[in-house]
Amino acid sequence: MRTREADVLSYILGRKNGETTITGSALSNGGKILDKLTFYRGLLCALRTQREDFVAEGDCFHRAFAAAVEHAQEKADPASFLMPPQIHLDPMFGVYHEADEMLLEGEQDLLISLLNPRHRRASFRITKSEAEAELREISGAAEWFKDLGRIFHEQLG
Numbered sequence: 001m002r003t004r005e006a007d008v009l010s011y012i013l014g015r016k017n018g019e020t021t022i023t024g025s026a027l028s029n030g031g032k033i034l035d036k037l038t039f040y041r042g043l044l045c046a047l048r049t050q051r052e053d054f055v056a057e058g059d060c061f062h063r064a065f066a067a068a069v070e071h072a073q074e075k076a077d078p079a080s081f082l083m084p085p086q087i088h089l090d091p092m093f094g095v096y097h098e099a100d101e102m103l104l105e106g107e108q109d110l111l112i113s114l115l116n117p118r119h120r121r122a123s124f125r126i127t128k129s130e131a132e133a134e135l136r137e138i139s140g141a142a143e144w145f146k147d148l149g150r151i152f153h154e155q156l157g
Contacts, residue, residue, distance in 0.1 A: 046149025
C-alpha cells in the first residue's frame with residue numbers, strides 16, 4: 001500500500017542516467033524533503049499558531065499569501081534548503097492559484113475545514129500545540145515557518 005508520502009517522494013525524485021535528481025520545488029533538508037506540499041503544510045501550521053480561523057478568499061487573503069511567500073523568498077537560505085515554491089499571479093482573475101491549492105491541500109490533510117464550498121472562511125481542525133508539533137517535525141524550519149505565519153497573520157488583518 002502506497003502512502004501519500006511515498007507518492008510525494010516518487011513525484012519529487014526522478015531517475016536520469018542512473019542518478020537520482022530532485023525535481024520541481026523539492027529540496028533536501030537534512031534527509032527530509034521540503035516540497036510545495038510541505039511548504040503549504042508548514043505555512044498553515046504557522047498561521048494556526050497565530051489564529052483559529054481566517055477568511056480564505058478575496059484580495060486580502062491572496063495579498064497575505066503573496067506577502068508571506070515574498071517574505072520567504074527574501075529570507076530564503078539555499079544552504080539550509082529553505083526555499084518557497086514559485087507563485088504566479090493570474091492576470092485574468094488577480095489571484096494566486098497556489099493559495100487555493102494550499103487551502104485544498106490543507107483540507108485534504110485535515111488541517112483546516114472550509115466552512116462552505118466557496119472557501120469563505122477556514123477554521124483550523126488542529127490545536128495550536130499540534131501545529132507547533134508539526135512545525136518541529138520539519139527539520140530546521142520551525143522558526144522560518146513561524147516568521148512566515150506571522151507575516152501571513154498580520155497581512156490578513
